[in-house]
Amino acid sequence: MLKLLAFNASPRKADGTTDVLVDRFIEGAGEAGAEIEKHYVVDLDINGCLGCFGCWWKTPGRCVQRDDMDWILPGINESDILVLGTPIYSRNTTHYLQRLVERTFLNTLPEMYIEDGTTRHPRRTKRMPRIVLAATCGFPDLVNFDIVRGLYPVALHILLPASQILLDDEGREYLSDFLDAVRLAGGTMARGEEISGSLRERLIFDYPEKNKKLIVERHNLYLTGI
Ligand SMILES: Cc1cc2nc3c(=O)[nH]c(=O)nc-3n(C[C@H](O)[C@H](O)[C@H](O)COP(=O)(O)O)c2cc1C
Numbered sequence: 001m002l003k004l005l006a007f008n009a010s011p012r013k014a015d016g017t018t019d020v021l022v023d024r025f026i027e028g029a030g031e032a033g034a035e036i037e038k039h040y041v042v043d044l045d046i047n048g049c050l051g052c053f054g055c056w057w058k059t060p061g062r063c064v065q066r067d068d069m070d071w072i073l074p075g076i077n078e079s080d081i082l083v084l085g086t087p088i089y090s091r092n093t094t095h096y097l098q099r100l101v102e103r104t105f106l107n108t109l110p111e112m113y114i115e116d117g118t119t120r121h122p123r124r125t126k127r128m129p130r131i132v133l134a135a136t137c138g139f140p141d142l143v144n145f146d147i148v149r150g151l152y153p154v155a156l157h158i159l160l161p162a163s164q165i166l167l168d169d170e171g172r173e174y175l176s177d178f179l180d181a182v183r184l185a186g187g188t189m190a191r192g193e194e195i196s197g198s199l200r201e202r203l204i205f206d207y208p209e210k211n212k213k214l215i216v217e218r219h220n221l222y223l224t225g226i
Contacts, residue, residue: 006038006083009097017163022085028186055106082129088137131155136163
């Protein structure tokens, strides 16, 4: 049975929209038999990396700090699928997610090597889960995901701009094909199958220009009623 470990880094947790994407993916994976574990990052005790390099030199592979990363790190290394859910804050992931990710630095070894013109550290652990990045943002334009796409180039990207429209029935109906695709991707990945190019395309929602304008108009109209 494949193990799926999910982290939602939205401080709005179950009241937010990132959770809808994470849950849809998990739903599909669960139906395909995956073992599921999901956490809200804001509920976890995760200190920032101290930059001491203790995990390289003093206690190789072990951080000097004791907090929830003590179980998160082995959990990540034992998982087959790692789902990272994040809203876009200032064109980036939330700092909650970044803090968790920085602490996975101890999975690298100090040596450097060059591959395809890029310098890297080898991984300490040979096992690597498949990563899924599920991100939402408030503006209707995909450009808001440019940074996170660059941060996680090999991840499966599930990207929903103007995700606030998920909060009403009409919006959910409009996004039903996208939401179906998210569930399908969860099932496909949990069966260990490849995600096809056409399914990948359905996971990145691109509004037609006229609907972007509609989203902006509705947003501004809503503001007049506050
Ligand atoms: C501090 C802050 C910064 C944000 N920055 C951006 C941004 O750069 N681009 C964007 O499109 N939306 C931005 N948003 C909107 C969020 O990405 C959007 O509300 C998101 O769907 C929230 O996810 P959630 O519902 O899971 O909490 C920002 C929101 C906050 C609170």
